[in-house]
Amino acid sequence: MVGHSESGDLCFRMMQLEDIPAIAALERESFALPWTEEAFRNELLQNHFARYMVMECDGVIIGYGGMWTIVDEAHITNIAVRPAYRGRKLGERLLREMMKTAAFLGMRRMTLEVRVSNTIAQNLYAKLGFAPSGVRKRYYSDNNEDALIMWADLPGQKV
Numbered sequence: 001m002v003g004h005s006e007s008g009d010l011c012f013r014m015m016q017l018e019d020i021p022a023i024a025a026l027e028r029e030s031f032a033l034p035w036t037e038e039a040f041r042n043e044l045l046q047n048h049f050a051r052y053m054v055m056e057c058d059g060v061i062i063g064y065g066g067m068w069t070i071v072d073e074a075h076i077t078n079i080a081v082r083p084a085y086r087g088r089k090l091g092e093r094l095l096r097e098m099m100k101t102a103a104f105l106g107m108r109r110m111t112l113e114v115r116v117s118n119t120i121a122q123n124l125y126a127k128l129g130f131a132p133s134g135v136r137k138r139y140y141s142d143n144n145e146d147a148l149i150m151w152a153d154l155p156g157q158k159v
């Protein structure tokens with residue numbers, strides 16, 4: 001399992017229960033429909049498909065991302081970088097780490113939904129090889145916004 005890898009002063013590791021208050025705070029700063037602490041607790045304790053990673057800088061959580069790994073497809077549930085750290089290629093580093101982890105776990109493709117208005121995230125996904133494949137109408141309940149569905153192929157693992 002890819003539990004811990006470092007590059008520079010950045011560290012990626014799997015999310016622990018103790019991280020949840022900080023993650024939920026980041027979630028509230030990042031999303032119109034933030035997940036609750038309870039939702040994260042359920043993911044970590046009950047959902048065997050769930051893999052959640054945190055990105056730390058000097059021991060401080062500055063981002064996180066989650067995915068469900070099902071058969072050979074990884075479905076990203078959420079990804080966010082703390083507002084003060086955005087625009088420094090850290091979201092890109094985090095997503096690359098998630099893609100690497102998914103490939104390591106045997107996933108061949110990765111998918112996600114993103115608000116049609118969220119061009120920043122869409123640019124990031126397109127940069128890392130995601131392409132649009134469809135729309136889920138009125139997917140977001142706060143404003144009935146549509147979701148764009150995107151998919152990327154993951155590199156095969158050498159044996």
Ligand SMILES: CC(C)(COP(=O)(O)OP(=O)(O)OC[C@H]1O[C@@H](n2cnc3c(N)ncnc32)[C@H](O)[C@@H]1OP(=O)(O)O)[C@@H](O)C(=O)NCCC(=O)NCCS
Nearest residue numbers: 030079080081086087088089090091092114120121123124
């Ligand atoms: C989406 C998010 C994770 C990106 O993280 P980030 O660290 O700010 O992004 P990066 O600095 O790594 O940028 C990577 C790429 O994203 C795109 N991007 C980032 N900021 C952008 C901006 N202000 N305008 C347009 N594109 C932007 C670009 O393609 C960029 O690559 P480039 O710099 O070579 O052009 C971050 O903005 C975030 O947490 N947003 C709130 C939560 C969210 O919307 N999550 C996605 C839900 S589907």
